[in-house]
Amino acid sequence: MQKIPKTPKCYVGGAFVRSESGRVAPLTDYAGNFFANIPRCGAKDLRNAVQAAAKAGAGWAKRTPYNRAQILYRLAEMIESRSAELAAAVSDRGSPDLQSITEVSATISRIVYFAGWADKYEQVLGSVNPVSSPHFNFTLTEPVGIVGVLAPENAPLLGLLTLILPIITSGNSVVALASRSRPYPAILLGEMLATSDLPGGVVNLLTGERKDLLATFATHQHIRAIAAVADHADATALEQGAAESLKRVKILSPQTDWFSPKHDSVWPIRDFTEAKTVWHPIGS
Amino acid sequence: MLPKTSPALRRLLDDVGPVDEAGIQERVTKYTTRSIKHGSKLFGLRLALSMVDLTTLEGGDTPGKVASLCRKALRPHHAPSIPQVAAVCVYPSMVKHAAKHVKGTAVRIASVATAFPSGQTPLKSRLAEVRAAVSDGADEIDMVINRGAFLAGELQLVQDEIVAVLEACGDATLKVILETGELATCDNIRAASFLAMQVLRPGDFIKTSTGKTSANATLGNHQVMLDAIRDHFLATGTAIAMKPAGGIRTAKQALHFLVAVKETLGDAWLTNTRYRFGASALLNELVRQLETQRTGAYQAPWTFTEDSTGY
Amino acid sequence: MPAKKSTRPAARELLFGDLWEYDPSPESAPAFIEPRYGLFINGRFIAPKTRKYFDSISPRNEEKLAEIALAGAADVDAAYQAAATAFISWRKLPGAERGKYLFRIARLLQDRAREFAVAETLDGGKPITESRDFDLPMAAAHFFYHAGWADKLDHLAPGRALVPLGAIGQVIPWNFPLLMLAWKIAPALATGNTVVLKPAETTSITALKFASILLDAGLPPGVVNIVTGAAETGAAVVNHPLAAKIAFTGSTAVGKIIRHSLAGSAKRLTLELGGKAANIVFDDAPLDQAVEGIVNGIFFNQGHVCCAGARLLVQENVARDLTARLKRRLATLRVGDPLDKNTDIGAINSKQQLAKIQQLVQSGIDEGAEIHQPACKLPAKGFYFPPTLFSGVAQSHRIATEEIFGPVLSILTFRTPEEAIEKANNTPFGLSAGVWTDKGSKILMMASKLKAGVVWANTYHKFDPSSPFGGYKQSGFGREGGKHGLLDYAELV
Known part of the structure; x- marks a missing residue:
């Protein structure tokens, strides 16, 4: 009996969508055989994703930290139960290998790690400030808003999630462009996100050619920050484009070692927060 | 009318609006940075001197002490440029002695009636005290409000007592002492100011304190009351006068209080019919500063009558 | 409680007239402004290679206060060379020793606060009470606060060490000339960086006077360099290849230009820009x-x-x-x-x-x-x-x-x-x-x-060295003050 191949779709606003451009790029397997058509998203798809992220973001930021923590942990559970399938996708070989199994388990660990931060990072990043006047003064963090993510080509799953996790832990929403050469793990990730409790639209996953989308990522005014794995040319283009909207841009090297424990840190969370300082007089 | 129960206080506080203590402090600190020099200093010092209610409120007051106080009030210093003070302020039993010296002059007699400073006697006896002081020649009565009743929320009682004293005053000017230190919060001071002002006549006073507790007039509680006087005036047209008392000892302090008046209530309150200082030691300080300005030399304390701080 | 209606017709306005006018009370302390200022590079005042000077006038009466050196690209380069050279030993100095310099600077500023306040008012036009009661005490407080951090950087970022960035270009505005200088220099030095600072062209004088405090404090040459000039000088500071980071306070329009020109340079950037609160x-x-x-x-x-x-x-x-x-x-x-x-x-x-x-x-x-x-x-x-x-x-x-x-x-x-x-x-x-x-x-x-x-x-315009300050959206990024501000002057490794 014939198998029913899956039609890969992007994950936007909690729904699975093809590109509005109507364009696809064929994906081959390790043996060079046709595997599936991957959507080649255009500027309009990115715009739709930003709209979805905006719609979901406010509610996500308002969730209690404990709730965000549990939802992230639930995501780890969902991935764990399909880890073999995911490892096969990561390996590009149709079956899991040591490298891909390691990547999937590192990814799960990292999700659990950031799930734990959701109700703690504020106590590390915030402060009560001992001002020299009769005022109570404190600084807390707030999510910046919608963050654009440009994923690496190495470690298509771990790299993507290492970028996304600190961003959503603090209540931001994400519009991400998956690895160009190995997009399939992101397609599967979308399916797992859909069955997790993460509200639709908090993470939106696009596939396609970076060159089609880079300028829109950089200039879209509603995107407030970018986390991008980028070479010098891409970094320059992103920072140029980001100037008008003064969005925060964090560039990571394409040679980044995504397995490094340095990524398990509260500081990437800080990169996508705003610090808000509040003053109030003390008196009767 | 005001309900007799405690929600009335809450309602009054809501009606007159809140005051932020730290904000008040910030405002009054700016008054202390005003630089008053030369002619404006002279004017300010003379003005302050003309506003002094020269006060003696001691258990040991005698007719002789009051006589000497009156002489000082009439002629604070031998220099002719130094004006008289506004009034002498004494206990009711001393009014008749003061009258012998100042009646018929521009210096008025003020008396702290109503069981000063606590006010803790029956209303009947407080009113009798007021009537006695007035009939002995008091031009002005300084009464204390019933702070206990205020804090218990019995606002009608507080206001009724003020009205009763007002009636006992006849033509005498009434000064209502809020005793701000016992009201504790800026909100209460503002509320109590309105409670009094609603029944006062134009030219009657509200006054900060008795000078008999550790909490005296400060620029802060003074400002709360000035703001209330301004709001009452703008709402009703009735100009209530102001008297800070206790703790104002230096000429510089007095000028800071006057700066607050100038910048909150304006020129119309820069007169001793609308503003007084309840003080004793302040007078010598003002005279001393005026003499310093006149002579160009810093003055030693012993040149001024009744100064006991000389060394 | 509604006030009782008065039947008396009354003039219901207050009169803020001239019954008691305050006499003029000009601050008489001298500002000790030199007739001409050079550039402060590598621990001494030098003439600009451009040989050009521009006038600094007082907005209070349009009178000329001093001539200020116009720094060209070669001057800015000299400043960066000095900063980069000084960085080698400055970063190695124990934090406690760096802190002592900053403490000393705070103390010297307090000593000469009145003189600096007068200079600030003459040069910038702000009321003397503000420069005396706000700008100067706050500037000194910033140095004092950050001085104490210099040997405690290990406590700032759990799991990370702070590593200084290098020579930092700082461009500041004319509204709080000395205070903005303090906001910029104090955290940069506390974290072990060196500085090339450009004050605004209309308000350079207190920055140049501040250089004399650095000399009195014995700060090693090149740790702080001050170059003066207008937009072109600013651009040279921003675009110099030796700059490890640019910290800018000023208009949103110029902030965007800087963001453009730094694109792809890998230089750090913090921007404190405009607002419409x-x-x-x-x-x-x-x-x-x-x-x-x-x-x-x-x-x-x-x-x-x-x-x-x-x-x-x-x-x-x-x-x-x-x-x-x-x-x-x-x-x-x-x-x-x-x-x-x-x-x-x-x-x-x-x-x-x-x-x-x-x-x-x-x-x-x-x-x-x-x-x-x-x-x-x-x-x-x-x-x-x-x-x-x-x-x-x-x-x-x-x-x-x-x-x-x-x-x-x-x-x-x-x-x-x-x-x-x-x-x-x-x-x-x-x-x-x-x-x-x-x-x-x-x-x-x-x-x-x-x-x-x-x-x-229930308050407004409160500032404190321990309190982070900075904006959302197009008001910029990065914070100044508190532990947050220090983190923006270091790499977390």
Whole structure:
């Protein structure tokens, strides 16, 4: 009996969508055989994703930290139960290998790690400030808003999630462009996100050619920050484009070692927060 | 009318609006940075001197002490440029002695009636005290409000007592002492100011304190009351006068209080019919500063009558 | 309680007249301004390679104060070479030793505070009471605060060590010349960086006087270099290849230019840019203190403040009352010679800025807003502008959207907290906001919904070295002050 191949779709606003451009790029397997058509998203798809992220973001930021923590942990559970399938996708070989199994388990660990931060990072990043006047003064963090993510080509799953996790832990929403050469793990990730409790639209996953989308990522005014794995040319283009909207841009090297424990840190969370300082007089 | 129960206080506080203590402090600190020099200093010092209610409120007051106080009030210093003070302020039993010296002059007699400073006697006896002081020649009565009743929320009682004293005053000017230190919060001071002002006549006073507790007039509680006087005036047209008392000892302090008046209530309150200082030691300080300005030399304390701080 | 109706006809306005005028009280302490200043590079004053100088004039009377060296690209390069060389040993100095220099600088600034305050007022036009009571004490406090951090950096970032970045280019504005210098230099030095600083061209003098404090403190040569000039010099500072980071405070327009020019350079960047803050007053607010906060919010430093409360949003049912109180308060503000100790509003910093304010105020009139200015005599010479209120302002008016950077307040009304939030956040800026209400839960709700880096509740324009300051959205990124500010001057490894 014939198998029913899956039609890969992007994950936007909690729904699975093809590109509005109507364009696809064929994906081959390790043996060079046709595997599936991957959507080649255009500027309009990115715009739709930003709209979805905006719609979901406010509610996500308002969730209690404990709730965000549990939802992230639930995501780890969902991935764990399909880890073999995911490892096969990561390996590009149709079956899991040591490298891909390691990547999937590192990814799960990292999700659990950031799930734990959701109700703690504020106590590390915030402060009560001992001002020299009769005022109570404190600084807390707030999510910046919608963050654009440009994923690496190495470690298509771990790299993507290492970028996304600190961003959503603090209540931001994400519009991400998956690895160009190995997009399939992101397609599967979308399916797992859909069955997790993460509200639709908090993470939106696009596939396609970076060159089609880079300028829109950089200039879209509603995107407030970018986390991008980028070479010098891409970094320059992103920072140029980001100037008008003064969005925060964090560039990571394409040679980044995504397995490094340095990524398990509260500081990437800080990169996508705003610090808000509040003053109030003390008196009767 | 005001309900007799405690929600009335809450309602009054809501009606007159809140005051932020730290904000008040910030405002009054700016008054202390005003630089008053030369002619404006002279004017300010003379003005302050003309506003002094020269006060003696001691258990040991005698007719002789009051006589000497009156002489000082009439002629604070031998220099002719130094004006008289506004009034002498004494206990009711001393009014008749003061009258012998100042009646018929521009210096008025003020008396702290109503069981000063606590006010803790029956209303009947407080009113009798007021009537006695007035009939002995008091031009002005300084009464204390019933702070206990205020804090218990019995606002009608507080206001009724003020009205009763007002009636006992006849033509005498009434000064209502809020005793701000016992009201504790800026909100209460503002509320109590309105409670009094609603029944006062134009030219009657509200006054900060008795000078008999550790909490005296400060620029802060003074400002709360000035703001209330301004709001009452703008709402009703009735100009209530102001008297800070206790703790104002230096000429510089007095000028800071006057700066607050100038910048909150304006020129119309820069007169001793609308503003007084309840003080004793302040007078010598003002005279001393005026003499310093006149002579160009810093003055030693012993040149001024009744100064006991000389060394 | 409604006040009892009086039957007496009464003049219901207060008279703020001249019965008791304050005599002129000019600050007489000398400012010790040199006739000509060179560039401060590698621990000494040198003549610029451009051989050019420009005049620094006082906005209070348009008189020339000094000649300031114009730094060219070669001068900026020399400054960076000195900073880069000094960095090698400065970064290795134990934190405690770096801290001692900063403590010393704070102390020396306190010693000479009056002299510096007078210089600041002469050069920039701000009232002497402000430079004396705010700018100078706060500048010294910034050095003192950061001095104590220099040997405690290990406590800043759990799991990470702070590594200094290198030579840092810093470009500061003319509104708080010395204070902005302190905000920039103190954290940079505490974390082990060295500095090339460019003050604004109209207000270079206190920065150059500050160089003499560095000499007295014995700071190693090259750790702080000060280059003076206008936009071209600034561009040279920003674009120099040796700059590890650029820290800029100034206009959003220039911030964007800098962002463009640094693209792809891998230089760090923090920007503290413009604002158009909403100051929101609810009907249950302490109104008189709110008036003080509004006045302080927009007339402090002639409104030359990036976080100025330029848009007053007042709840409709108290709008009339509050506006009347505000107008009455305006009548007691004293506009004039900034050197006079009784001046509340001093001189506008420059002729260009005055022209910009005049132009925007004219646009407010043309667009139909109602203008109110108290009667006040402005000095004949110098750059002055009276405190100005606009009522009947629409969200779309230029005066409600553009940063005026002058003593001009736009009054708008709202009915519900949601409407206030909506109007307050309806701006590309997000630096600061004010909220006035007696209700605690409403304050916290408003504070959490306002998109602004600093929220002043029942107060305005409060600053402290320990308190992080900086903006959301197009008001920039990065924070200055507190532990947050230090983190922006180091790499976390």
